[in-house]
Amino acid sequence: MRICILGATGLVGRELLTLLDRAWPGAERVLYASRDQTLEHGGESFAVHAAAKLETEDAPRGDLAFVALDDQYSARYCPRLVDLGYRVIDKSNTYRMDPDVPLVVAGVNHRRVDDSVSLIANPNCTTIPLTLALEPLRARFGLGEVTVSSYQAISGAGVAALDDFIAQTAAGFAAMAESGDRLGEGLDAANYPGNTVPHAGKTDDSGFSSEERKLINESRKILELPELGIGAQCCRVPVTVGHYENVWLELREPTTAEAIAEVLRVAPFVSYLPGAEGAELTALATLKRRDSALVGRLRRDNRDQDGRRWCLTVAADNLRLGAATNAVRAGSAWFGGEDPSLRV
Template identity: 60%
Template sequence: MHICILGATGLVGQETFALCRRAFPSADYTLLASRGREAEIAGEPRRVEAASILDGPDAPRGDLAFVALDDEHSKRYVPRLLELGYRVVDKSNTYRMDPNVVLGVAGVNDDLVTDDVRLVANPNCTTIPVTLALGPLDAAFGLGGFAAATYQAISGAGQATLDAFLAGSGEAYEAPSLLDEGLDPKGYVANVVPHNGKTDASGFSSEERKLMFESRKILRRPELATSAQCCRVPVAVGHYVQLWATFARPVDPGVAGDVLAKAPFVRFVEGPEGDGLSPLAAVRDRDRALVGRLRHDPRDPSGRTLCLTVVADNLRLGAATNAVRLASRWAPSSDPDLAVFGAP
């Protein structure tokens, strides 16, 4: 099997390469980025080629392609990869809401990734863990809607932003001060800021709209009432989400916990305290959504609304792991943790 990874030098591309080595150990690889060079990819010295080689007549053909590029470059290269015979998992926003493209979450709707499907879109990094938690609860109790508040890590913005954040944090904490007068009030270092890119006339940012609209498509509930407020917090990796979910009937938190304890790719954390529900816990359990703090919302005396918390590694479960698990529908994975059929 020949696998092509576009954006192989980036945060998500490197994680994807590392997971592919486990899932498809006998595959060979074409690794592509903005320009050709020798580079260390997930700890391995590898040759990287310029993605523009795909435009030429000698472009490498192959079986499976993972695209971890921004929207503009996905738009440029995905059609070419399909033309070259690859099955493609694209991690950008480009194809997610296209009604002709499957938006897949392994363990929730991966049944849609059938043999005749050639392109699958990988959802946003908060949508994946949120739907892993809400999907099984929806099946058990009938989800009517949800509101979300997200606290998202800086690595969600890519390698360059993460590097600047880590360097800036090192400098800031070398000379700590109570009010951090020297730091940028709009910056990420030692701060919490709205995730407000591409806010449209609705008043919601593109990140908020992704969580609201993608969840409806994945859960196959176009009418689902959804609302989201997203911000960035000064954390390197790991997104934290607070949810208020309303169901068709009253839900006992204990029974909901039993459902989540059996849910695919979820680690249910018992107890309302949520001990161990944190981004740092998520990066020690990179391929599962940590879900807990289940309790009734006191605003809803009918008992139909639950409060819960979901945390996940945005680079792995929120991106690379889901992509490789979806691809295991087309090509069997040697690693049961990276196969949809390995789900409990």
């Protein structure tokens, strides 16, 4: 079996590389990025090729491809990989809302991955954990309305943004300590270090950003609820990894906290954390359970009249559950895999 990763040097690509060893240990790995280079990862050196080589006539054929590139490069390389015989899992936004391309969350709708399709899309890193929490509740109680407020990590913006953030945070806080600037007046009010910033990229005439529209539209497509009443507001917060989402839910049927907890305790790829106070439910705690959606802080909405309105929190490692892990599990619907925790 030959597996290729495009974007192998990026944050998501490196996580994929780690997971491939667990899922398909005997497979040949072929890695691509913007140019020929050597990647040091997990104590090993990997040869990485320029992706443009895939466009040559003698480019090698293969079986499974993970594409972890920005939108415009995905649009360039995904069709070529399909031509080369690969089953392709694209992690960008390019194909997510294409009605002919399944948008797959393993544990929710992986039945969409079968031999009739060669290209599937991996949802946004906030959508995956949210739908893992919502789907079992939809199946048991029915979903009325959903409201989400997200607090998203900087690694969601890729390796260059993350490295800048770490360097600027270190320098900014060192300067604060040195000058006695307790409040951070010397920090840049438009930048990420020490700050909360609207996730406002590509805000359109609706007033909502592309991140907010993705969370709304992708959830509707995955849950197969095109009319779902769902609202979202998204921010970036100054943490390295772990997207955190506060969720207000209206269920169709009245129920109890115990009945909801019972459903979440056995939900696929969910780690349910009991207790309204949210012990162990932090952004960085997702690094301890990288391949699960952490779901907790379950409590009755203070405005509830009849057992249908609930609050909960969902958090997940955006690079693993929110990206690489979901893609590998989706790929297992085609190709199985050795590690049961990475299979659907």
